[in-house]
Amino acid sequence: MGEMNLEPETQFNALTDLEQCSWLKSIGVVFLAAFLVFSGLIFLADGLCSTDRAPSDEELIAQRFEGLRDNPGELRAFFLAMPKGGDIHNHLTGAIYAEDLIDEASAQNLCINLDNYTVSPKYCGSANSEPIKNSYSDSKLYGQIVDAWSMRDDELLDESKRDHFFNTFGVFGGATSNTSAILANLRSNAFRENVSYLEIMTGAGSAAANLGSKTGWDDNFSVLYSKLIDNGLPSVSQSLSNYIIDTERNSLSILENRDDPGKNVTVRYIVSATRTLSREKVFGQLAAAFDAANKSGLAVGVTLLSPEDNYIARENYSLQMKMVEFLHSVYPRVNIALHAGELTLGLVPTTDLRFHIKEAVEIGQASRIGHGVDIMWEQNSDQVLKEMARNGVAIEIMPVSNKIILGVSGEDHPFPVYFKRGVPIVLASDDAGVLRTDLSEQFVIIASDYPQINYQDFKKFVRNSIEYSFLQGRSIWLSKGDYTILIPECASCRPGSKQINAKCKALLDGSDKAAMQWKLEGDLAAFEKGYAKGKQEMEFNSLSLSYPRAPQPPHILIIPG
Numbered sequence: 342m343g344e345m346n347l348e349p350e351t352q353f354n355a356l357t358d359l360e361q362c363s364w365l366k367s368i369g370v371v372f373l374a375a376f377l378v379f380s381g382l383i384f385l386a387d388g389l390c391s392t393d394r395a396p397s398d399e400e401l402i403a404q405r406f407e408g409l410r411d412n413p414g415e416l417r418a419f420f421l422a423m424p425k426g427g428d429i430h431n432h433l434t435g436a437i438y439a440e441d442l443i444d445e446a447s448a449q450n451l452c453i454n455l456d457n458y459t460v461s462p463k464y465c466g467s468a469n470s471e472p473i474k475n476s477y478s479d480s481k482l483y484g485q486i487v488d489a490w491s492m493r494d495d496e497l498l499d500e501s502k503r504d505h506f507f508n509t510f511g512v513f514g515g516a517t518s519n520t521s522a523i524l525a526n527l528r529s530n531a532f533r534e535n536v537s538y539l540e541i542m543t544g545a546g547s548a549a550a551n552l553g554s555k556t557g558w559d560d561n562f563s564v565l566y567s568k569l570i571d572n573g574l575p576s577v578s579q580s581l582s583n584y585i586i587d588t589e590r591n592s593l594s595i596l597e598n599r600d601d602p603g604k605n606v607t608v609r610y611i612v613s614a615t616r617t618l619s620r621e622k623v624f625g626q627l628a629a630a631f632d633a634a635n636k637s638g639l640a641v642g643v644t645l646l647s648p649e650d651n652y653i654a655r656e657n658y659s660l661q662m663k664m665v666e667f668l669h670s671v672y673p674r675v676n677i678a679l680h681a682g683e684l685t686l687g688l689v690p691t692t693d694l695r696f697h698i699k700e701a702v703e704i705g706q707a708s709r710i711g712h713g714v715d716i717m718w719e720q721n722s723d724q725v726l727k728e729m730a731r732n733g734v735a736i737e738i739m740p741v742s743n744k745i746i747l748g749v750s751g752e753d754h755p756f757p758v759y760f761k762r763g764v765p766i767v768l769a770s771d772d773a774g775v776l777r778t779d780l781s782e783q784f785v786i787i788a789s790d791y792p793q794i795n796y797q798d799f800k801k802f803v804r805n806s807i808e809y810s811f812l813q814g815r816s817i818w819l820s821k822g823d824y825t826i827l828i829p830e831c832a833s834c835r836p837g838s839k840q841i842n843a844k845c846k847a848l849l850d851g852s853d854k855a856a857m858q859w860k861l862e863g864d865l866a867a868f869e870k871g872y873a874k875g876k877q878e879m880e881f882n883s884l885s886l887s888y889p890r891a892p893q894p895p896h897i898l899i900i901p902g
């Protein structure tokens with residue numbers, strides 16, 4: 342703010358002089374004053390950092406954006422080029438396309454059961470199965486596998502879309518063991534879509550579930566948790582943490598070896614428990630997820646997933662929220678994002694539509710809600726929405742997923758309600774591979790369906806994707822979700838500028854979140870500048886080669902428990 346004070350004061354002195362001097366003299370004074378103001382600004386720019394005022398590029402791009410609104414093709418190109426920050430709700434094995442999984446399965450010499458297209462090494466040599474490699478020269482078979490492993494051609498299904506969606510994971514599951522290769526693929530795709538950050542969900546696994554069943558049940562969570570520790574929770578969570586570290590490291594070396602720029606995409610992990618399992622298993626998975634996230638700098642949060650309309654998921658919903666609440670008290674630093682309200686009228690009894698989001702926020706302590714589609718059926722939905730807005734609980738909006746799995750879209754979708762009530766919004770892709778979509782498509786759909794959402798709103802959603810991410814460290818913004826005032830350390834710098842002062846540099850060096858936000862600001866400014874100049878296409882992620890580090894992946898720190 343220093344330079345803002347300098348100018349009026351100098352002008353005031355100049356005016357005082359003007360009253361006392363001759364006309365000619367006063368012109369000289371005016372020039373002198375102008376010179377002083379100008380040099381003062383130059384001095385500040387040199388002494389601190391770049392002080393460029395926000396150009397009108399943003400207004401210009403916002404105007405042009407309205408001209409694209411009715412053309413999905415133009416919107417697609419626009420959003421593909423726009424830096425989108427992070428995709429913070431996506432599932433490791435659901436995000437990869439079937440074609441890439443077929444390559445994985447072929448590389449592992451797996452075979453496919455021709456009755457149900459399940460893939461496994463055990464089918465090799467058995468009746469009615471073939472090496473999956475054969476599909477490369479059998480286009481009919483290849484197409485059938487892609488259809489069976491995804492929502493492609495879903496109009497031809499002889500089962501419900503929901504069932505087909507959830508069943509695919511079991512059918513292609515045998516091809517997903519090489520998680521590093523899958524992650525490398527996702528990073529590469531993200532980079533090419535101008536996405537710099539992925540927060541990926543990966544399962545707590547069967548060892549944690551088995552630990553839960555071996556331990557049994559106790560209504561007293563403290564007692565149950567102690568028993569889990571005695572039965573080996575620390576070693577189960579350590580294996581989970583090691584698996585995440587290995588997946589991260591190996592995916593980076595795959596990308597490094599093929600010189601793929603996807604290596605620049607930062608990844609953090611959310612460890613998930615499966616809500617359709619028995620209460621003992623869910624508690625075991627949640628405990629392992631919390632413990633692993635508490636230990637690792639890579640695992641930054643936990644979640645609960647799987648169909649919310651499942652019998653066990655419905656019956657144990659409140660119990661599971663209490664489990665999360667208890668584990669939150671044990672591990673208060675671990676972030677929580679919960680799938681909640683991924684339901685719609687007719688899918689479950691109406692009683693199940695009344696409380697899931699509220700409990701996820703109030704009992705499950707969720708900082709982010711995934712989907713929240715049934716919000717308007719919640720008891721006191723207005724209060725829940727107010728609470729989310731007031732406490733900055735973000736809603737993850739995934740229009741393609743909701744359209745395909747729940748049949749909810751357009752004016753039936755609660756997106757405009759969340760928007761109007763000021764709930765922080767992030768757009769995410771969920772299971773881009775199975776759903777045959779990508780992050781850009783979510784933006785296109787929102788732009789097409791809701792004309793009240795303008796360019797600045799989309800820019801806010803993009804910024805939200807980092808602000809409400811679980812990246813560690815302080816934000817560059819003074820108050821959460823308000824992108825007008827930088828924190829004091831960086832306040833004299835242009836956001837995203839490569840020239841920064843020492844205090845701001847220290848902040849960016851010490852905070853993954855701040856570093857990613859600074860990069861995003863630089864990327865957005867470069868995108869807007871390029872677009873304002875009439876460049877219709879931006880080179881992929883060529884945008885600003887950000888000042889600081891993009892938080893570099895080898896952030897594989899282990900925080901002592």
Ligand SMILES: [Zn+2]
Nearest residue numbers: 430680711771
């Ligand atoms: Zn999800």
